[in-house]
Amino acid sequence: MGSIYKNGIGVSIFGESHGEAIGGVIDGFPSGVEIDMDHILWLMDRRRPGKNKMSTTRKETDIPRILSGVFNGFTTGTPISFVIENNNKKSKDYSKLMNTPRPSHGDYSGLIKYKGFNDYRGGGHFSGRLTAPIVFIGALCEQVLNSNGIKVFSKVESIGGIYDTDIESLDAFDIRKLRNKKLPLLSDEIGKKIEESIEEVRKQGDSIGGSVKTYIVGLKAGLGNPIFDNIEGHLARLLFSVPGIKSVEFGLGKDFARSKGSEVNDEFYYENGIVKTYTNNNGGINGGISNGMPIVHTVAMKPTPSIFKNQRTVDLKTGENVDLQIEGRHDPCIVPRAIPVIEAISSIGILDLLVKEGELR
Numbered sequence: 001m002g003s004i005y006k007n008g009i010g011v012s013i014f015g016e017s018h019g020e021a022i023g024g025v026i027d028g029f030p031s032g033v034e035i036d037m038d039h040i041l042w043l044m045d046r047r048r049p050g051k052n053k054m055s056t057t058r059k060e061t062d063i064p065r066i067l068s069g070v071f072n073g074f075t076t077g078t079p080i081s082f083v084i085e086n087n088n089k090k091s092k093d094y095s096k097l098m099n100t101p102r103p104s105h106g107d108y109s110g111l112i113k114y115k116g117f118n119d120y121r122g123g124g125h126f127s128g129r130l131t132a133p134i135v136f137i138g139a140l141c142e143q144v145l146n147s148n149g150i151k152v153f154s155k156v157e158s159i160g161g162i163y164d165t166d167i168e169s170l171d172a173f174d175i176r177k178l179r180n181k182k183l184p185l186l187s188d189e190i191g192k193k194i195e196e197s198i199e200e201v202r203k204q205g206d207s208i209g210g211s212v213k214t215y216i217v218g219l220k221a222g223l224g225n226p227i228f229d230n231i232e233g234h235l236a237r238l239l240f241s242v243p244g245i246k247s248v249e250f251g252l253g254k255d256f257a258r259s260k261g262s263e264v265n266d267e268f269y270y271e272n273g274i275v276k277t278y279t280n281n282n283g284g285i286n287g288g289i290s291n292g293m294p295i296v297h298t299v300a301m302k303p304t305p306s307i308f309k310n311q312r313t314v315d316l317k318t319g320e321n322v323d324l325q326i327e328g329r330h331d332p333c334i335v336p337r338a339i340p341v342i343e344a345i346s347s348i349g350i351l352d353l354l355v356k357e358g359e360l361r
C-alpha cells in the first residue's frame with residue numbers, strides 16, 4: 001500500500017498522470033483550521049507545469065476541488081478529500097513506452113510489479129504529476145505549522161554543480177522574498193548562470209540534476225524518539241516518496257565523514273535563557289530528537305529521466321535490445337518544480353510528528 005501513509009495523521013494519494021484526476025485524502029487533520037485558499041493556490045502554482053522554459057510545456061490549472069472535511073471555510077477534523085482534474089493529456093506520446101521502458105523511470109519496475117496492468121501513460125502513478133496532491137496537503141499542514149510558530153522553506157543548493165551561496169543567518173531571513181523567486185536561491189548572479197545552464201541542457205535534449213536544502217525553523221527541543229522512531233528516519237521516509245530524490249542528508253551530512261570532532265561538534269551556549277548551539281552541523285537533531293535548532297536537510301534530485309537524446313533500452317515484446325527516442329513534454333531539470341514539493345512533504349512530516357506527540361497548540 002505504497003500510496004497510503006499512516007502515523008500521527010494519515011495521507012493517501014491517488015491517480016495517474018493521464019487518468020481523469022489525481023487527488024488525495026488526509027485523515028486526522030486538526031479541526032477548526034480556517035482554509036486560506038489564496039495561499040494554497042499560490043503554493044500549488046509554484047509547482048504547476050508550463051510556466052517557463054525550465055519546466056515541461058504541459059499546461060495544467062491545478063485547482064484542487066475539496067469534496068469533504070471542510071465546512072463553512074474551516075476544517076471539520078474528519079477526512080479531507082480532494083481532486084485535481086487532469087486537463088492537458090497527450091497520451092499518444094507515450095504509447096511506445098509500454099514495450100520500451102525509459103531508462104531510470106518507473107516504467108519497467110512498475111510494469112513488472114503490476115504484471116503489465118499499470119497505466120503507463122505519462123508515467124502513470126509514477127509521474128511527477130502525483131506531487132500536486134502532496135503540495136495541496138503540505139499547504140494545509142503549513143498553515144497549522146505557521147500558527148504554531150514553525151516555518152518550513154527550501155532553496156536551491158546547487159544545479160548541475162553550480163552552487164548558490166549559503167544562508168548566513170536565519171534571523172530576520174526574508175522567506176517570502178526567496179519563495180517568490182522563479183528559482184529560489186540567494187544570489188541572482190548564480191541564478192542567472194544556473195538558468196543559462198538549464199537552457200543549454202534543454203537545447204541539447206538532455207536533463208540535469210541538483211540539490212535542495214530545507215530549513216524547518218521554530219521547532220522546540222525534545223520532539224522525536226531514539227533508535228527506530230528518530231526524526232531523521234521519519235523525514236527521510238517521507239522525502240523519498242518524492243519521485244527523483246536519491247539522497248537525503250541532515251546537517252553536514254556526508255561531509256561529517258571527512259571531519260574531526262573538534263571541527264564539527266555543535267557547542268552549546270545560552271541566549272536569553274535558551275540553550276542554543278554555535279553551529280548547526282547536526283541539522284537540529286541529536287539522538288533522533290530535536291535539539292531546538294532549525295532542522296536542516298539536503299536532498300539530491302536526479303536529472304529528469306526522460307531526455308530527448310537517443311538511449312538504449314529493451315523491447316519487451318520482441319526480446320531485443322533497441323534504441324529509444326522519447327517524445328512528450330518533460331522538465332529539463334526537476335529541481336525548480338520539486339522545491340514546493342519538498343517543502344510540502346517536510347511540512348507533512350513535521351505536522352505528523354506534532355500530532356503524534358500531542359504537541360499542537
Ligand SMILES: Cc1cc2nc3c(=O)[nH]c(=O)nc-3n(C[C@H](O)[C@H](O)[C@H](O)COP(=O)(O)O)c2cc1C
Pocket residue numbers: 056104105106123126127128129131242243244245302304305306329330331334337338341
Ligand atoms: C515535480 C516533479 C516533476 C517531474 N517531472 C518529470 C518529467 O517531466 N519527466 C520525467 O521523466 N520525470 C519527471 N519526474 C521524475 C520522475 O517522476 C521519477 O524520476 C520517476 O518516477 C522514477 O522515480 P525515482 O526517480 O524516484 O526512482 C518529476 C519529478 C518531480 C518531483
